[in-house]
Amino acid sequence: MEPLLNITGLTMNFGGIRALDNLDLRVREGQIVALIGPNGAGKTTFFNCLTGIYKPTSGDLLLTPPGKTTRRLNGLKPNKVTQQGLARTFQNIRLFPNMTVLENVMIGRHCRTRAKVLGALFRNPGTVREEQEIVALSLMILENMGLADMVNEFAKNLPYGAQRRLEIGRALATDPLLLLLDEPAAGMNPQETGELEELITTIRDDGLSILLIEHDMKLVMNLSDYIFVLDYGKKIAEGTPEEIRNNPAVIKAYLGEDIEDA
Amino acid sequence: MISLTDIKKGLLVSLWFVFLTFPLMVIKVNPIDKVILWRWSNMYWVAGGSFLCYLAMQIYKTRKLSRQERIKQGLIKEKPKMQFKLLSDPKIYLPTLAVAGLFFLAFPWLFSTYQTNIMITALMYVVLGLGLNIVVGVAGLLDLGYVAFYAVGAYSYALLHLHFGLGFWEVLPIGGLLAASFGILLGFPVLRLRGDYLAIVTLGFGEIIRLILENWNEFSHGPSGISNIPRPGFFGIHLGLEQSITYLYYLMILMVIFTIFVVNRLQNSRIGRAWFALREDEIACQAMGIDKTRTKLTAFALGAFWAGMVGVIFAAKTTFVNPASFTFLESAIILCIVVLGGMGSIIGVIIAALILILLPEYLRAFSDYRMLVFGAVLVIMMVFRPQGIIANIRRTYTVQKND
Numbered sequence: 265m266e267p268l269l270n271i272t273g274l275t276m277n278f279g280g281i282r283a284l285d286n287l288d289l290r291v292r293e294g295q296i297v298a299l300i301g302p303n304g305a306g307k308t309t310f311f312n313c314l315t316g317i318y319k320p321t322s323g324d325l326l327l328t329p330p331g332k333t334t335r336r337l338n339g340l341k342p343n344k345v346t347q348q349g350l351a352r353t354f355q356n357i358r359l360f361p362n363m364t365v366l367e368n369v370m371i372g373r374h375c376r377t378r379a380k381v382l383g384a385l386f387r388n389p390g391t392v393r394e395e396q397e398i399v400a401l402s403l404m405i406l407e408n409m410g411l412a413d414m415v416n417e418f419a420k421n422l423p424y425g426a427q428r429r430l431e432i433g434r435a436l437a438t439d440p441l442l443l444l445l446d447e448p449a450a451g452m453n454p455q456e457t458g459e460l461e462e463l464i465t466t467i468r469d470d471g472l473s474i475l476l477i478e479h480d481m482k483l484v485m486n487l488s489d490y491i492f493v494l495d496y497g498k499k500i501a502e503g504t505p506e507e508i509r510n511n512p513a514v515i516k517a518y519l520g521e522d523i524e525d526a
Numbered sequence: 527m528i529s530l531t532d533i534k535k536g537l538l539v540s541l542w543f544v545f546l547t548f549p550l551m552v553i554k555v556n557p558i559d560k561v562i563l564w565r566w567s568n569m570y571w572v573a574g575g576s577f578l579c580y581l582a583m584q585i586y587k588t589r590k591l592s593r594q595e596r597i598k599q600g601l602i603k604e605k606p607k608m609q610f611k612l613l614s615d616p617k618i619y620l621p622t623l624a625v626a627g628l629f630f631l632a633f634p635w636l637f638s639t640y641q642t643n644i645m646i647t648a649l650m651y652v653v654l655g656l657g658l659n660i661v662v663g664v665a666g667l668l669d670l671g672y673v674a675f676y677a678v679g680a681y682s683y684a685l686l687h688l689h690f691g692l693g694f695w696e697v698l699p700i701g702g703l704l705a706a707s708f709g710i711l712l713g714f715p716v717l718r719l720r721g722d723y724l725a726i727v728t729l730g731f732g733e734i735i736r737l738i739l740e741n742w743n744e745f746s747h748g749p750s751g752i753s754n755i756p757r758p759g760f761f762g763i764h765l766g767l768e769q770s771i772t773y774l775y776y777l778m779i780l781m782v783i784f785t786i787f788v789v790n791r792l793q794n795s796r797i798g799r800a801w802f803a804l805r806e807d808e809i810a811c812q813a814m815g816i817d818k819t820r821t822k823l824t825a826f827a828l829g830a831f832w833a834g835m836v837g838v839i840f841a842a843k844t845t846f847v848n849p850a851s852f853t854f855l856e857s858a859i860i861l862c863i864v865v866l867g868g869m870g871s872i873i874g875v876i877i878a879a880l881i882l883i884l885l886p887e888y889l890r891a892f893s894d895y896r897m898l899v900f901g902a903v904l905v906i907m908m909v910f911r912p913q914g915i916i917a918n919i920r921r922t923y924t925v926q927k928n929d
Contacts, residue, residue, distance in 0.1 A: 317812075342812040343812050358813075361806060362806055371800070374803075374815055374816050385791055395795075395796075
């Protein structure tokens with residue numbers, strides 16, 4: 265079967281610097297796939313290429329929704345990529361700070377709804393129903409995220425962990441096929457990380473596929489079905505958590521070369 | 527509460543103010559008798575006034591700080607803010623609304639034509655403020671050339687009447703739509719720009735429109751303008767000057783109500799949310815599937831639409847248009863209204879428009895100092911309430927818990 269996301273030969277140059285070098289990566293349906301690597305390895309660049317913020321120099325980004333034909337994501341604008349079914353979170357949280365928690369999630373529904381200016385003015389039955397559906401669905405998502413008590417708070421007033429969860433909730437509101445999480449556990453304490461692990465598993469069990477960038481190795485090893493390792497923009501290893509743990513190239517990239525071998 | 531350093535600083539501040547206002551307040555030259563009048567008493571007033579103001583500000587600050595400290599420690603609970611109480615309790619805001627409504631309805635019968643005329647101008651700025659509020663307050667696109675759309679509306683009435691004999695009511699929507707299309711025209715080149723860069727380009731756009739109107743004589747009759755623009759008709763009945771002013775006043779009231787209705791509905795819609803999101807974080811907004819291009823263009827177009835309509839009304843009110851009415855100062859005043867009122871807040875913008883337009887009019891009594899007072903009001907507002915008179919309140923939703 266075609267993998268949900270199939271990336272081949274992805275290369276990204278910034279002037280003379282090659283940030284991503286001929287990268288191949290696959291995400292199968294229902295999998296949690298992790299992308300790891302030392303700082304500056306090109307993980308976030310990879311996300312930005314995938315979500316249309318950067319335009320990749322070469323390579324193919326192919327998305328195959330289950331039961332549908334394959335689509336190429338190269339060169340699509342970020343909002344079109346989201347419409348195709350990829351939703352992301354950001355490494356440094358990017359919520360809409362001066363909007364309420366509920367509104368943040370409601371924004372996620374934007375690309376799945378269609379009310380126009382005239383609809384907003386006349387509030388015809390179609391628009392009213394659509395609004396009600398948006399609110400109901402957003403509330404349901406917030407309940408699943410454990411944020412039901414804070415719906416009318418400003419997003420900026422939420423504690424850090426809740427902001428992370430809200431960002432995931434907002435991404436889920438876009439009805440994605442594939443959820444892209446950029447360091448979701450950054451800055452979390454062990455308890456919050458544990459809750460996050462549970463949350464991600466639940467999302468996967470609901471039928472979504474997840475691609476995540478993460479530094480917390482314990483989380484990555486616990487969660488992932490498959491791991492890709494990047495270093496200096498190149499893929500240096502891929503495999504199951506067990507294989508990655510024992511891969512000498514990975515250990516070298518993370519810890520440096522062993523003195524006795526040199 | 528007040529320490530010695532506070533007093534020292536206060537003395538320095540008052541000295542500085544004395545120095546600043548010395549040429550203006552103390553020295554008075556009489557060129558005819560060739561004598562200089564030294565008004566020393568003014569100096570003492572300035573010194574004493576600024577010293578007391580400074581102390582009052584310090585006391586206010588320390589009290590606010592200690593309050594916040596105590597709230598943090600959990601000693602006292604945070605009081606709900608006054609404005610929330612005012613706006614959320616129907617027992618308070620319904621009577622206020624009724625009184626305000628009655629006042630505005632009875633205005634032309636209570637006051638002279640002159641006052642009514644001023645009020646029409648103020649109401650025009652209310653609509654302009656609400657229109658610009660869509661662009662600046664809600665969508666966060668700093669537009670310094672808003673007056674260009676106002677000019678487009680005014681000139682479309684003047685020119686369409688001159689060449690095709692079209693009346694007020696035909697041109698009102700045409701003027702709005704023309705301005706909206708100019709809004710889109712401006713929107714395209716500035717799609718990639720943000721913040722200061724956007725401000726500069728829109729400023730340039732406003733000046734371009736004004737300069738075209740000033741210099742293209744064959745098209746716009748240049749600086750001499752276009753006169754003899756008819757006032758709005760009332761089912762073909764001829765109205766006297768006073769009657770037509772009253773009529774225009776009620777037209778403006780209707781226009782304001784219509785604007786409030788539309789802007790309010792827009793803000794609480796899918797599009798309004800997208801505008802707010804665009805203001806908050808452009809990248810996240812796109813990543814959540816919002817089409818940046820389309821959202822920005824609708825904001826520009828819908829903002830410009832109101833300016834165009836008010837422009838038509840302006841031409842009908844003054845019966846004369848020339849480029850001098852559409853200088854950068856107008857844009858600045860409208861922007862002041864939005865910032866002072868509170869970004870994105872409808873009630874705030876209305877209050878700010880009324881204050882900013884009516885205050886200079888009624889300060890004519892202090893004719894020499896009125897711009898000084900006007901400036902001081904702006905500075906004080908920005909120091910004490912940077913969020914505007916009434917900060918924008920987001921709509922809340924009640925949650926039904928299914929237990």
